[in-house]
Amino acid sequence: MGSVGRGERDDAGGDAATPDAWRAAAVAILGGGFVIGLLSGTGRVGKVLPVITAGVALGCALPVAVASRRPPISPGRAARALRSAERMPTFSVVVGARDEAVVLGQLVADVARQDYRMADGSPLFELIVVDDRSIDGTAEAVKAAALRYGIAAVTRVIARRGDGLPDGKGAALTAAQPDACAGDVVLVLDADARLEPCFLRRAAGYFAAGANAVTARRRILDAETGWLAGAQADEQTLDGELNRGRWAMGGCSEFRGNGIMLRRELLAAVGGWHASALTEDIDLSSRIAAAAGERVAWALDVEVWEEPVATFGSLWRQRLRWAEGAFRRAFEHGPAVVTSPRLPLSARLDFVAYVGQLAVPPIVLGAAAAAVVTGRKRSLLSIAGGYVGISALLGWDSLRWERLPDGRALEVPERLRRTGIVSLFNGLWLLVVPRALLDLAMRRGPVVYTKMEHRGIGDRQGDSR
Numbered sequence: 001m002g003s004v005g006r007g008e009r010d011d012a013g014g015d016a017a018t019p020d021a022w023r024a025a026a027v028a029i030l031g032g033g034f035v036i037g038l039l040s041g042t043g044r045v046g047k048v049l050p051v052i053t054a055g056v057a058l059g060c061a062l063p064v065a066v067a068s069r070r071p072p073i074s075p076g077r078a079a080r081a082l083r084s085a086e087r088m089p090t091f092s093v094v095v096g097a098r099d100e101a102v103v104l105g106q107l108v109a110d111v112a113r114q115d116y117r118m119a120d121g122s123p124l125f126e127l128i129v130v131d132d133r134s135i136d137g138t139a140e141a142v143k144a145a146a147l148r149y150g151i152a153a154v155t156r157v158i159a160r161r162g163d164g165l166p167d168g169k170g171a172a173l174t175a176a177q178p179d180a181c182a183g184d185v186v187l188v189l190d191a192d193a194r195l196e197p198c199f200l201r202r203a204a205g206y207f208a209a210g211a212n213a214v215t216a217r218r219r220i221l222d223a224e225t226g227w228l229a230g231a232q233a234d235e236q237t238l239d240g241e242l243n244r245g246r247w248a249m250g251g252c253s254e255f256r257g258n259g260i261m262l263r264r265e266l267l268a269a270v271g272g273w274h275a276s277a278l279t280e281d282i283d284l285s286s287r288i289a290a291a292a293g294e295r296v297a298w299a300l301d302v303e304v305w306e307e308p309v310a311t312f313g314s315l316w317r318q319r320l321r322w323a324e325g326a327f328r329r330a331f332e333h334g335p336a337v338v339t340s341p342r343l344p345l346s347a348r349l350d351f352v353a354y355v356g357q358l359a360v361p362p363i364v365l366g367a368a369a370a371a372v373v374t375g376r377k378r379s380l381l382s383i384a385g386g387y388v389g390i391s392a393l394l395g396w397d398s399l400r401w402e403r404l405p406d407g408r409a410l411e412v413p414e415r416l417r418r419t420g421i422v423s424l425f426n427g428l429w430l431l432v433v434p435r436a437l438l439d440l441a442m443r444r445g446p447v448v449y450t451k452m453e454h455r456g457i458g459d460r461q462g463d464s465r
Contacts, residue, residue, distance in 0.1 A: 017276070018443060022331045026441040029327075030434060033359050037366020040379035049379055060353065061390045064245030065397045071248050075301040078205030085208040091116070091125040091200055092183030092264065096172030098132040100191035101141035103307075103454045107193055108142060112149035116200035125200055126154040126182055132172040133161060169257070170273055170280030178268035186267055188260040192454040194221065194305040203261055203302045211297040212266050213288055215243070215281075216259025216304040222457055227421065228315070229308035234395060234402075234422040241398035244298040251350030252337065253296045254285035259304040266292060279325025286333035289351070293342030300401065307454055314452060319428060323358075323436035330355045360387050361433035387430065392423035 040049045082088070093111055097104060108127065116124050127146065131139040139157045146155035160175040169190075178186065185207055187200075199216075206214045217240050220233035239256070247253035255262075260281055267273075270287040277283035288294040309315045334355060338348045364387065367380040396419040402410050410418070 018440065019331075022328065023441045025331055026327060026437045029359055030362050030437040030441070033362025034366035034369070037363040037368070037383070038370045040363075040367045040383065041370025041374040041376050049383065060357075061393045063249060064242055065394060066245075067248035068241045068245035068397070069248075071244055071298070071300075073206055073209045073211060073297055075202070075205075075299070078202065078209050078299070078301075080205075081209035082201070082205035088116075088118075088124055089184040089204050089207045090182070091185050091187050091204070092128055092181035093125055093187045093189060093200075094128045094130070094173065094176045094181065095189050095191055095193075096130045096132055096169050096176075097134065097138050097142075097191040098172065099134045099136040099138060100454060101134070101136045101138045103192045103456045104129065104138060104141050105145040106456060107189065107191060107195075108145035108151070108155070109149050110193075110195040110197075110199075112146075112151045113197045114195070114200045115197045116204060123151065123154050124204075126156070127151060128156050128158060128176050128181065130158045130160055130172045130175045132175070133165070166275045168275075168278070168280075170277035170283070171275040173273040173280065174275045177272040178264045181264055184264060185261055186264050188257075189304065190258045190306060192307045192456075193258055196303065199302060199304070203299065206297050206299055206302070207261075207263070212292075213255070213262040213285075213294050214297045214299050214302070215255045215261065216302045217298070217300055218256055218258055219303050219305045220308045221305050223308065228310075228312065230418070231421050231425040232308045232315075234399065234418050235425060237398045237401060238391065238395045238422055238426070240298060240300070240401075241394050243296070244300065246350055246354070247295060247298050249350065250344060250346040251295070252285075252289050252343070252347045252354070253298060255281040255296050257281040258306050259302070260284070262288065262294075266294060277325075278328050279322060282326065282329045283333065286329055286337050286351075289343060289347065290333060290336035290340045291342070293340065293347075295347060307457055309452065310455075315428075316432070318452070319432045320436050320439065323429070323432050324440050326355070326358060327436065327440055330358075358433055361430045362437065364430050365434050384427070384430065388423050388427050391426040392419055395419045395422040395426075 036049075095104070095107065111125070111127050114123065114125060118124060129139075129142045131142075139159065142155065142157050143152070146152040158175050158180070160172060165171065173188065185203075187203070189195075203214060203216070218236040220229055220236060223229045223233035243253045243256075245251075257280065262284075266288060267284075270284070270291050273280065274283060285296055288296075309318055334351070337343065337351050340348070360383070364380070364384050367383050371377045371380040396415065399410055399415050399418060402415075402418075404410065
């Protein structure tokens with residue numbers, strides 16, 4: 001529900017130090033939520049808390065679902081703006097890669113096929129790949145593919161070398177700061193990203209229509225091959241509805257790690273990429289919100305495809321980093337966001353509500369303990385049901401965007417099935433968030449994660465599940 005889609009999907013985190021104040025805050029959230037949950041087993045609190053939970057759930061989900069139907073910039077408006085633009089915005093496509101030779105050839109081919117060009121065929125884009133200490137021939141694979149597909153003249157490889165460098169996507173991107181980019185817009189992709197030929201053209205329309213920061217719609221390759229991949233696909237769709245609704249309501253909408261796009265001048269104005277950011281996408285979202293009052297446009301028709309996480313163990317490690325990164329972002333940048341004079345009150349309240357929902361899992365944990373001790377399960381079922389219920393409501397609504405291979409909308413039984421799966425799948429956060437808080441409070445030293453192995457699977461395709 002709240003924390004999906006953050007950052008590169010399972011690469012090593014940066015050398016993120018943990019201030020004592022953050023540790024204390026993590027303990028307070030975990031302990032305070034647990035106590036509130038325990039109190040839900042008492043008579044008075046047990047009667048009131050479920051009502052409050054249900055009211056907050058409906059009060060948040062319904063406005064988001066309604067607002068997602070009226071985005072400030074529609075795909076049609078973006079297309080018209082580009083057609084009438086006096087000057088076409090150019091792109092610097094930036095990819096951080098460590099040992100990604102197996103997939104980068106596909107991405108280079110997709111970039112080369114982009115139809116976003118001048119009348120004489122000259123590309124309105126460049127490709128920059130940061131080779132982050134690779135040992136598998138990543139740089140050579142990029143250069144060979146760029147030559148093969150005819151974009152060698154607009155392709156650069158930046159070698160990131162050295163001992164003791166921080167790991168992670170945000171750290172890798174520091175080798176391609178704004179002054180290294182020539183485009184008007186910086187686009188960040190993961191190494192396994194797959195693009196349709198119209199990707200840059202459609203994205204350009206949003207900037208022509210006045211947006212300064214845009215995030216692409218994330219799609220999952222081969223989503224029909226199993227329930228885990230399918231759940232991740234629908235989770236991304238649900239998250240897109242959530243952020244599209246927040247954007248339409250004037251809220252503090254955010255980037256998602258694969259398909260970050262923003263004007264180069266804006267990125268430079270907020271200090272470029274930060275090597276210590278555990279989740280670089282929401283870190284950057286908060287920095288541009290606080291410093292420039294910028295919110296992120298969510299582009300329904302600008303799709304970036306990516307590989308699913310293949311195993312539950314890898315998924316668990318991924319979500320732990322996303323959750324901890326969400327708390328670190330809140331502790332580091334939250335005060336600046338909620339006090340920013342550049343943001344309207346609606347955006348600041350939205351940020352508080354969005355971050356605040358991360359306190360629900362510790363409450364559910366406490367309510368579960370109270371149910372075991374007292375035998376009263378009503379509060380536990382009500383609170384957990386409200387949490388999962390938001391996912392169900394937004395999941396059902398967001399699946400209106402999905403189409404069968406023949407273009408028809410999903411039939412009701414299939415839509416119900418997928419709604420049930422994605423809402424239960426999002427219940428994973430009820431376990432992930434408390435563990436992430438515990439890690440944040442107790443860990444010594446940097447966060448270290450195992451890199452996700454990409455396999456070069458699938459192709460760009462519609463959803464046929």
